[in-house]
Amino acid sequence: xxxxxxxxxxxxxxxxxxxxxxxxxxxxxxxxxxxxxxxxxxxxxxxxxxxxxxxxxxxxxxxxxxxxxxxxxxxxxxxxxxxxxxxxxxxxxxxxxxxxxxxxxxxxxxxxxxxxxxxxxxxxxxxxxxxxxxxxxxxxxxxxxxxxxxxxxxxxxxxxxxxxxxxxxxxxxxxxxxxxxxxxxxxxxxxxxxxxxxxxxxxxxxxxxxxxxxxxxxxxxxxxxxxxxxxxxxxxxxxxxxxxxxxxxxxxxxxxxxxxxxxxxxxxxxxxxxxxxxxxxxxxxxxxxxxxxxxxxxxxxxxxxxxxxxxxxxxxxxxxxxxxxxxxxxxxxxxxxxxxxxxxxxxxxxxxxxxxxxxxxxxxxxxxxxxxxxxxxxxxxxxxxxxxxxxxxxxxxxxxxxxxxxxxxxxxxxxxxxxxxxxxxxxxxxxxxxxxxxxxxxxxxxxxxxxxxxxxxxxxxxxxxxxxxxxxxxxxxxxxxxxxxxxxxxxxxxxxxxxxxxxxxxx
RNA sequence: GUCCCCUUCGUCUAGUGGUUAGGACACCGGGUUUUCAUCCCGGCAACAGGGGUUCGACUCUCCUAGGGGAUACCA
Numbered sequence: 001x002x003x004x005x006x007x008x009x010x011x012x013x014x015x016x017x018x019x020x021x022x023x024x025x026x027x028x029x030x031x032x033x034x035x036x037x038x039x040x041x042x043x044x045x046x047x048x049x050x051x052x053x054x055x056x057x058x059x060x061x062x063x064x065x066x067x068x069x070x071x072x073x074x075x076x077x078x079x080x081x082x083x084x085x086x087x088x089x090x091x092x093x094x095x096x097x098x099x100x101x102x103x104x105x106x107x108x109x110x111x112x113x114x115x116x117x118x119x120x121x122x123x124x125x126x127x128x129x130x131x132x133x134x135x136x137x138x139x140x141x142x143x144x145x146x147x148x149x150x151x152x153x154x155x156x157x158x159x160x161x162x163x164x165x166x167x168x169x170x171x172x173x174x175x176x177x178x179x180x181x182x183x184x185x186x187x188x189x190x191x192x193x194x195x196x197x198x199x200x201x202x203x204x205x206x207x208x209x210x211x212x213x214x215x216x217x218x219x220x221x222x223x224x225x226x227x228x229x230x231x232x233x234x235x236x237x238x239x240x241x242x243x244x245x246x247x248x249x250x251x252x253x254x255x256x257x258x259x260x261x262x263x264x265x266x267x268x269x270x271x272x273x274x275x276x277x278x279x280x281x282x283x284x285x286x287x288x289x290x291x292x293x294x295x296x297x298x299x300x301x302x303x304x305x306x307x308x309x310x311x312x313x314x315x316x317x318x319x320x321x322x323x324x325x326x327x328x329x330x331x332x333x334x335x336x337x338x339x340x341x342x343x344x345x346x347x348x349x350x351x352x353x354x355x356x357x358x359x360x361x362x363x364x365x366x367x368x369x370x371x372x373x374x375x376x377x378x379x380x381x382x383x384x385x386x387x388x389x390x391x392x393x394x395x396x397x398x399x400x401x402x403x404x405x406x407x408x409x410x411x412x413x414x415x416x417x418x419x420x421x422x423x424x425x426x427x428x429x430x431x432x433x434x435x436x437x438x439x440x441x442x443x444x445x446x447x448x449x450x451x452x453x454x455x456x457x458x459x460x461x462x463x464x465x466x467x468x469x470x471x472x473x474x475x476x477x478x479x480x481x482x483x484x485x486x487x488x489x490x491x492x493x494x495x496x497x498x499x500x501x502x503x504x505x506x507x
Numbered sequence: 508g509u510c511c512c513c514u515u516c517g518u519c520u521a522g523u524g525g526u527u528a529g530g531a532c533a534c535c536g537g538g539u540u541u542u543c544a545u546c547c548c549g550g551c552a553a554c555a556g557g558g559g560u561u562c563g564a565c566u567c568u569c570c571u572a573g574g575g576g577a578u579a580c581c582a
Contacts, residue, residue: 206580304529387544
């Protein structure tokens with residue numbers, strides 16, 4: 001049987017690193033096994049699910065270059081792939097479980113359940129404060145979870161109350177005794193005492209929508225999913241899902257719980273660790289290949305001794321056995337290195353294209369660059385390819401090409417140990433050389449500058465730094481002659497003259 | 508609290524009984540250089556602790572400690 005895996009996000013927020021990691025591993029597994037990768041939208045939380053998040057999901061994966069074989073937008077034989085469009089299915093299956101005495105109606109309202117806070121201290125306080133409700137407190141004796149109050153209601157009686165229109169949920173009957181075992185592809189055998197499983201979780205909510213557990217199991221089965229790869233935070237609900245497969249009499253898919261991705265402080269990765277929404281990485285000038293490469297290597301290895309892998313490489317080399325069990329810390333510094341690597345791998349044309357939106361955002365060029373701007377960008381690409389860590393660094397590095405820099409202050413132009421008068425001599429000489437031989441041939445200009453510097457008794461850098469300040473307005477710039485070449489000598493000269501004027505005034 | 512999972516340099520990892528424990532990022536030196544980068548060379552740095560098993564444990568096992576996760580009508 002061919003492999004079928006799915007990424008089943010809930011559109012309740014922007015796609016983040018954790019989700020992409022899960023999607024990526026599923027994707028790579030499917031591709032490496034020549035199987036199918038399926039996208040399914042788990043939008044059963046009707047208060048938190050939003051269309052904009054669905055759009056963000058599509059945008060994100062389009063940017064990353066993932067494709068799915070079956071999904072809401074591309075269709076497929078097991079659709080629909082949006083859970084809200086499968087509404088009737090879940091009630092039907094929940095009902096089956098009730099009919100088989102594997103699940104039951106529960107009439108404990110939300111208010112009663114609100115008393116079960118997640119800490120025993122708070123729960124006890126609530127119980128003490130409200131003596132009247134003690135008998136009927138929906139809290140389990142252990143202090144956690146539902147107390148199975150409605151489990152003992154006679155089915156016929158329950159049916160009458162349902163028919164009478166009383167609000168209800170459907171809960172799974174977790175066996176009181178025994179244990180549930182499953183084999184995780186990564187972690188091996190895991191066994192849970194049924195007493196430790198979430199006591200009788202809700203399957204069908206009072207609004208008629210399924211909970212994650214029901215929808216997930218029903219869909220994975222009906223969509224013939226063969227492998228479920230998800231984050232380790234799901235381990236505690238695995239036995240519950242196994243119990244459901246057992247109740248239905250279905251063969252469960254193979255489970256593989258992926259290690260978590262943590263922030264620098266060792267906690268689950270979240271917004272306070274910095275950018276976590278994928279969209280944010282894009283806006284901050286990361287390349288998708290760098291992000292994919294880096295994320296793929298979090299908690300997994302491919303070929304020893306190699307660092308750079310394309311999506312295709314990863315798809316070919318991925319092996320479940322190479323996934324680590326331990327959680328991995330997300331390291332922005334290492335990701336930065338990957339980003340630099342990928343920027344340097346871009347062709348000049350690709351880099352020019354990639355930088356353009358960022359230059360436009362900075363107001364340096366039109367959103368659709370004019371031919372002149374486009375030519376300038378093309379000339380700029382080789383100047384910065386070795387220098388960018390992020391695409392967002394491009395505007396600052398290239399501003400002098402597109403906008404007139406401020407005339408530098410005197411002290412910014414003075415090389416170490418040189419006064420204003422000496423600097424004027426350097427800059428004047430430099431100007432003359434530029435006029436005389438131009439910058440078309442960088443080696444020739446450089447040789448000329450070198451010779452002249454020696455003649456003047458100063459260092460090459462002493463001649464170049466004032467020139468750099470005058471032309472680019474900054475102490476740090478791409479190689480000067482190339483920069484002036486891209487800018488055009490005729491545009492550089494007035495800048496030099498302004499700088500000279502300032503220096504002469506000071507000298 | 509309870510249950511579950513995890514543990515090799517600061518970080519990501521290789522390693523599947525016998526290795527000088529390898530690589531990458533970061534960091535620290537040095538070189539190239541026109542500033543900044545890139546690039547090249549070198550260095551620092553780890554098997555959480557304690558019992559077993561074994562001729563021999565980073566590798567197998569147990570315990571402890573530490574970390575993480577879960578304990579919803581959210582996924």
